[in-house]
Every structure is written in structure tokens, then in C-alpha cells.
Amino acid sequence: MGLLVVGSVAFDSVETPFGKAKDVLGGSATYFSTAASYFTDVRLVAVVGRDFPEKHINFLKKKKIDVRGLQKAKGKTFRWKGKYDFDLNQAQTLDTQLNVFASFNPKLPEAYKDTGYVFLANIDPVLQLEVLRQVKRPKLVACDTMNFWIERKLKELKKTLKFVDILTINEAEARELSKESNLVKAARRIMSYGPEIIIIKRGEYGALMFSDSSVFSAPAYPIESVFDPTGAGDSFAGGFMGYLSSVDNITDANIRQAIIVGSVMASFDVEDFSLNRFKKLTTVEIENRYDEFKQLTYFDDL
Amino acid sequence: MGLLVVGSVAFDSVETPFGKAKDVLGGSATYFSTAASYFTDVRLVAVVGRDFPEKHINFLKKKKIDVRGLQKAKGKTFRWKGKYDFDLNQAQTLDTQLNVFASFNPKLPEAYKDTGYVFLANIDPVLQLEVLRQVKRPKLVACDTMNFWIERKLKELKKTLKFVDILTINEAEARELSKESNLVKAARRIMSYGPEIIIIKRGEYGALMFSDSSVFSAPAYPIESVFDPTGAGDSFAGGFMGYLSSVDNITDANIRQAIIVGSVMASFDVEDFSLNRFKKLTTVEIENRYDEFKQLTYFDDL
Numbered sequence: 001m002g003l004l005v006v007g008s009v010a011f012d013s014v015e016t017p018f019g020k021a022k023d024v025l026g027g028s029a030t031y032f033s034t035a036a037s038y039f040t041d042v043r044l045v046a047v048v049g050r051d052f053p054e055k056h057i058n059f060l061k062k063k064k065i066d067v068r069g070l071q072k073a074k075g076k077t078f079r080w081k082g083k084y085d086f087d088l089n090q091a092q093t094l095d096t097q098l099n100v101f102a103s104f105n106p107k108l109p110e111a112y113k114d115t116g117y118v119f120l121a122n123i124d125p126v127l128q129l130e131v132l133r134q135v136k137r138p139k140l141v142a143c144d145t146m147n148f149w150i151e152r153k154l155k156e157l158k159k160t161l162k163f164v165d166i167l168t169i170n171e172a173e174a175r176e177l178s179k180e181s182n183l184v185k186a187a188r189r190i191m192s193y194g195p196e197i198i199i200i201k202r203g204e205y206g207a208l209m210f211s212d213s214s215v216f217s218a219p220a221y222p223i224e225s226v227f228d229p230t231g232a233g234d235s236f237a238g239g240f241m242g243y244l245s246s247v248d249n250i251t252d253a254n255i256r257q258a259i260i261v262g263s264v265m266a267s268f269d270v271e272d273f274s275l276n277r278f279k280k281l282t283t284v285e286i287e288n289r290y291d292e293f294k295q296l297t298y299f300d301d302l
Numbered sequence: 303m304g305l306l307v308v309g310s311v312a313f314d315s316v317e318t319p320f321g322k323a324k325d326v327l328g329g330s331a332t333y334f335s336t337a338a339s340y341f342t343d344v345r346l347v348a349v350v351g352r353d354f355p356e357k358h359i360n361f362l363k364k365k366k367i368d369v370r371g372l373q374k375a376k377g378k379t380f381r382w383k384g385k386y387d388f389d390l391n392q393a394q395t396l397d398t399q400l401n402v403f404a405s406f407n408p409k410l411p412e413a414y415k416d417t418g419y420v421f422l423a424n425i426d427p428v429l430q431l432e433v434l435r436q437v438k439r440p441k442l443v444a445c446d447t448m449n450f451w452i453e454r455k456l457k458e459l460k461k462t463l464k465f466v467d468i469l470t471i472n473e474a475e476a477r478e479l480s481k482e483s484n485l486v487k488a489a490r491r492i493m494s495y496g497p498e499i500i501i502i503k504r505g506e507y508g509a510l511m512f513s514d515s516s517v518f519s520a521p522a523y524p525i526e527s528v529f530d531p532t533g534a535g536d537s538f539a540g541g542f543m544g545y546l547s548s549v550d551n552i553t554d555a556n557i558r559q560a561i562i563v564g565s566v567m568a569s570f571d572v573e574d575f576s577l578n579r580f581k582k583l584t585t586v587e588i589e590n591r592y593d594e595f596k597q598l599t600y601f602d603d604l
Contacts (some may be wrong), residue, residue, distance in 0.1 A: 222517055279368065296517055
């Protein structure tokens, strides 16, 4: 069915207690499509500036990601600068330069328009909806967002959510969006905005999935060497949507598996800066870690 | 084999966003023994003052808890006053009155001395060790502690830990005790102090168990109506040790089951103030919620 993602491709500068990385490859769509590429054909929609080097595009191409929807515009690539303290759950944004993203006008290549699975990564909800309108008849639409849009474009975000099946959102942002402190109530409130499934991302505590008929709690893999949490949420979404698109059958059982696959991809992402871990990550490693998640959570019936 | 607990029996005054309770039954040993009483014979060691009403002792007796080790001393019962904001994970202590606990000298009744399972609830590590020395040949010793003792009696705490098989401890306190921010490293460091198994309690995020050969992640049950988190950790420990003592066979599989049983008991505790939920809690409800934990975490192999 193929999987389309619209989001950011960026240069990140990141500081963690374990080191620094300057102007490295980043962006929500980059992490998402790289993680998803292990499972399905990915079509990328994003914009970069003239300063974006060919080597990064070659990295994406090597992962068999379709980059025909990656525009190259006059100006500089989107830049994000952030810092993590020992509490690696919380990024502190030091600087954001929208650059070419400020005037981004996503146009889908003709070949993208009948993609079955769509992920609207964390960008302006107006752009998310514009992309969605260009897809003919998507089978499943998932979306991510953040406090920035909840605070500045709530009306637009709620409009986009009407057309979304699955929302992935951070715990604090779920509370902010729903104005409910209790997560069960928060999820139910957000469902009333449109999405049938809410996946609440909790960083090192894993993820919670709520649907009308099911609740699923996925752990995070306890990692001794978390180097850089940047991209964990997008790698999660990439694994999740990549796997779902590959099985192409939306059942509760498959969604649960997809959430674990997403958690696996996030657990690899944080082991190194930027997308470095994905340069050498193999399918066997992914399968083995999936088994470790099984071991991590298994218990017998009473 | 029986299960012995030493800890506090107290009057609590609690304020949450959902209501208040004044001078209600509380204390670590109270929550622990009540939760454990659903699974095994419990022997309680604690002290109360002359102001402690017979009705509370009758509540414990009704739960078939052996209260021969509950001393009644001249003076007032231990009192704790606390407050929770919407972030129900964190209690704010407003007042602590040790009262009869200040001069508590635990003496085990003769009948208690060959108990197989021992839980040293969160009290002065010197008292914990004193109790342990009076038990003849315990099969399994578990222990809880808190920042108060880590900061004031670290040497004594480490001495006690040498004789402990399982430590249950809050996440932040595990980091404080081990001086490691990473939980995997923190657990390993604490193991070097004595305990072979570390159970890290994470409130609404569940619990993590580390042993030499196994890691287990247990979720918390997503509850819509958390009224009062007081006693959740002790109810967890009570369910955990109560179940282990009932199966009387320390295997990784049984420890995982015991952790889920503990999580079940904690999930009931928080549904009402004080020990009210346990007044009407049935074995069938416990079994059903255990099944719900299974549903909550289950996913297929790839």
C-alpha cells in the first residue's frame, strides 16, 4: 500500500550529558521515514534548503525512501537546537529557525496520490490538512502534534484531527490538548475530536494505546546507554506505521504489534546521535529486540 | 510459611484534588498487611498509642491479621499529614509526628520467630535490622525505604541491605541511593549493596524488576478515578509478598506474577481514601483485574 509522510527534514544541534552533535541530520520526517523504511515503501514530503548536502539525500535513497516529494527551495534548511539534562525525557529548545519551512507549500507528486497509509508528522496543522487533501482515498491516517500547535493553532489542529484515525501525542501534550489531567479521560476527550485511536507517548515509560474497545500498555526498553533521545517519538511512529502498512490489516492485535515495533525502533534511535544507529541497524537486530520486549513484559496467568 | 511485616500503623490526614480525609487509618504496615491478607497469614509488628481505637484493630483482625506483635504504648499514635496535587505521583508531606514511634523497640512474639517471609516496611533501618535479627531463619527478606533514611542513615541502611534479598524502592529514591541517573545502572549498583532483586516503583508508570538474569516491566492499571495514592507502594508490596509467600517457591516466573498481583492491589488501593477500598474488595475482583493486566500488556509474537 505504501506509506506517505509529511514533516520536517532538518539540521539538528543537540547537547546531552553524554556529548554534542552540531548541524547533524534530523527532522520528524527523516526519523519517521528511516524507521519505516525497514518495513514498507516510504514516500517523503518535505522541504530543504539549498544548503542541504547530497550525502543526506543519498542516505535516504539508500534506505529506499522515495524522495520525489522532497522539495529543494531557495534559502536555508530548517534548523533546531536543543539540550537534554539527565532527565532525558524533556528536551529544552534553545533555538528554532524555520527557514524554508516558513513558506512551505507541500505539493504531492502524482505518484504519491493514491498512498494507502499517511502520517502527518509534527508540523503546522494547516499544512497537515493540505497534504491530506491531496491524497485520494487513504486507508489509514495518523498524525502527531505538539504543544506549539496546541497553543497557537488549536482551531486548525482540531479541524485536522477530524480527518485523522490515529493520534500519537506526548503525555503532557495529551493533557494540554484535552484539558484533562487523568489520561483515561484525556484519551476519551481527544477521541471526541475525531481519532479513534490515541497513542500516548511517555518517553522512558513507554506508550499507552486507547481505542473504543481496548487499552494497551507498552513498556520502554530499559537502556543503559541512552545517548540522544532526539527523534525517538518519530522513530516510534515510523516503526508503528511502517509495520501497519506492511501487514495492511487494521486489527487490535496488529496495532499492538505495531506499537511494540515502534517501541523497538525508538529504543535503537536513542542509542546514538542523529540517525547514526540506523546506518548499521539490521532486521535481525529488530526481530531480536522485539523478542526482548516479549521477555520484558511476559507473565503467566494466575 | 507466613509473612511477617514491621512498619508503621498511623493516623493519616490526606488532601487530594478529589477530597480530604482526616485522621484516618494509615501506615505502611497497615496497607501492607491488609493487601497481603488476601493471600497468606500475616503477622504484624508495629506500635500504636493509647489513642488508637479498637475498631481499627478489629478491622485488622477481621482480615485475619495476627496482631499479637502490635504494641500499645503510652502516648499518641504516629501521625502523617500530606497533600497531593493533580500530579498524583508526588506526595507533599505537610506534617509528621513520630509520637510512640520515636521510642519504638520492636519485640517479636515467640510465635513470630520462625516466619519464612519477612517484609521490612519503610521505617528506620536500625529498627528493620533489629526485627530481622529476631527472626530465626527467614526464607526471603524484602525491604522498603525512602529518601528520609537515605539522607539521614545511609550507613545503617546499607548495613540492613546486606541481609535483604529484595528491595522495593521508588524511582527517584533508587537514583538517590545509587547516585546513578540511569535506572539500569542504578539497579545494578544497588544489587552490589546486597539485594539480588530490585523492584523500582514508578507510580502511575508501573514497576521495573531487575535481577541478575531478568528484567521485567509491569504496567500500572490506567485508572479513571484515582482518589488517593496513599499506601499504593505498601499495598503493592503486600500483594507481592503475600502472593510469593503463598506459592512459597522463588522463581522468576513467580516473581513476575507476584509483581502483577502487587500492581493489582495498588490499583485497588488508590480508588478510595485510606483502606476503604479493601473493606469490600473480593478475591474475584482481584482475579479479574489480574486478567485485565494480562489484556493490557498482551501482544503476539512477530
